[in-house]
Amino acid sequence: MALGVNYGAFSGTFSASLAGLLWRDILHKKHITVRPVNFARENLPIIAVAMAIGCTILVGEVYIFRNDSPYYS
Numbered sequence: 065m066a067l068g069v070n071y072g073a074f075s076g077t078f079s080a081s082l083a084g085l086l087w088r089d090i091l092h093k094k095h096i097t098v099r100p101v102n103f104a105r106e107n108l109p110i111i112a113v114a115m116a117i118g119c120t121i122l123v124g125e126v127y128i129f130r131n132d133s134p135y136y137s
Contacts, residue, residue: 091098 088098
């Protein structure tokens, strides 16, 4: 869950985070147009690399810190 909530700002749309909405408003006031396709194209490589690294670290932590004893309630 922690991985998913931190990728809102780099998703394919401006509206995924408050920061994106603020940037869109600032750009609109300066008459700068950013098409959603261009925004997504720039962010997809960042998302892919960051998600791969984050998931690799998460899997590594699970294997390092796991305990083979059974869980008891």
